[in-house]
Amino acid sequence: MVPRYSPAPRWRGPVSGVRLILPLRHPPVMLSDGWDTARTDEPAVTRLGTQMPISGIDDLPLRYRTPRAWADGVLEAPLALLNDHAHLEKKAAANALELLNRWPEPNPPENWVAAMTAVARDEVEHLALVVRLLARRGGRLTRTHANPYAAALRDLVRYGDGPDELVDRLLVSALIEARSCERFALLADACTDRALARVYRGLWASEAGHYLSFLNLARELRQNESDSRLSDRPRGRGKGSARHTGVDDRWSWMLEREARLIADQPPGPRMHSGVGVRKAG
Numbered sequence: 486m487v488p489r490y491s492p493a494p495r496w497r498g499p500v501s502g503v504r505l506i507l508p509l510r511h512p513p514v515m516l517s518d519g520w521d522t523a524r525t526d527e528p529a530v531t532r533l534g535t536q537m538p539i540s541g542i543d544d545l546p547l548r549y550r551t552p553r554a555w556a557d558g559v560l561e562a563p564l565a566l567l568n569d570h571a572h573l574e575k576k577a578a579a580n581a582l583e584l585l586n587r588w589p590e591p592n593p594p595e596n597w598v599a600a601m602t603a604v605a606r607d608e609v610e611h612l613a614l615v616v617r618l619l620a621r622r623g624g625r626l627t628r629t630h631a632n633p634y635a636a637a638l639r640d641l642v643r644y645g646d647g648p649d650e651l652v653d654r655l656l657v658s659a660l661i662e663a664r665s666c667e668r669f670a671l672l673a674d675a676c677t678d679r680a681l682a683r684v685y686r687g688l689w690a691s692e693a694g695h696y697l698s699f700l701n702l703a704r705e706l707r708q709n710e711s712d713s714r715l716s717d718r719p720r721g722r723g724k725g726s727a728r729h730t731g732v733d734d735r736w737s738w739m740l741e742r743e744a745r746l747i748a749d750q751p752p753g754p755r756m757h758s759g760v761g762v763r764k765a766g
Contacts (some may be wrong), residue, residue: 486658492505515575540668542667543692545663545696548743549743549747550667551747553674555668555760556668556672556674556675559672559754559755560672560675561754563678563681563754566755567615567622567624568619569630570615571615571619573632573665574611574612574615575612576635577604577608578612581604581605581608582601582605584654589648589706589755590598592709593706594702597702600702614684618684631638632755633751634746634750635757638657638660641657645648648706651706655700656700656736657698657739659696659697660740662695662696663692663696664757666689666693667686669685669692670685673689701743704732
């Protein structure tokens with residue numbers, strides 16, 4: 486039986502005045518032998534694809550819009566792209582699990598553990614799916630992987646600055662999920678492999694839920710801090726200047742820098758690369 490999917494993230498009620506979004510429970514394609522994602526004539530896959538219209542991509546807060554040429558370019562090397570994608574899912578799961586026991590004291594967001602475990606579960610399911618797609622197409626997961634885009638975003642984090650560090654880590658996670666959401670939408674539209682296109686379409690909805698979960702956790706975390714604690718804590722240098730104490734100000738600041746970082750990335754068959762595919766030789 487084909488599970489039904491909501492075309493948008495599901496709200497899970499107010500939490501201390503902030504609406505927290507939990508990620509979608511199911512992966513976009515079931516991994517059982519009853520569903521063959523390498524074939525395009527499966528009725529289940531066909532029905533799934535029609536249930537996931539991509540809408541609202543223009544509502545993403547990203548300050549740089551990836552051109553269609555990016556998707557056309559990276560799809561010229563689908564196995565390398567799937568390998569990169571699998572590593573990103575693995576790292577996303579590890580990030581959520583690492584944040585799981587980093588809840589702030591004395592007033593952690595009410596649904597912190599539930600949100601982090603939900604994200605980690607989704608990412609592991611996506612990892613299993615992408616690895617299977619990679620293997621079925623004759624590829625294999627590489628042992629090592631680098632993501633210069635994510636590394637550059639992590640340089641924005643105010644490490645060692647208490648709650649500010651945690652807010653920044655949540656915002657960086659939200660940025661990566663939002664950018665991935667945009668990229669999956671472009672891939673779904675450009676991909677001529679219908680099975681892969683449906684997978685990308687399903688992942689778009691999941692990434693949208695993750696991005697909103699991280700962003701709302703950051704807002705609630707800051708909301709739970711007292712004004713006196715904020716004013717008394719020494720600010721970090723440079724990246725932690727006083728004008729970025731509010732989450733929305735900090736989020737806007739990070740969005741501007743993310744736009745520059747993604748535009749400056751070198752080309753290649755990666756989810757977070759620049760425009761075009763670098764040609765061999």
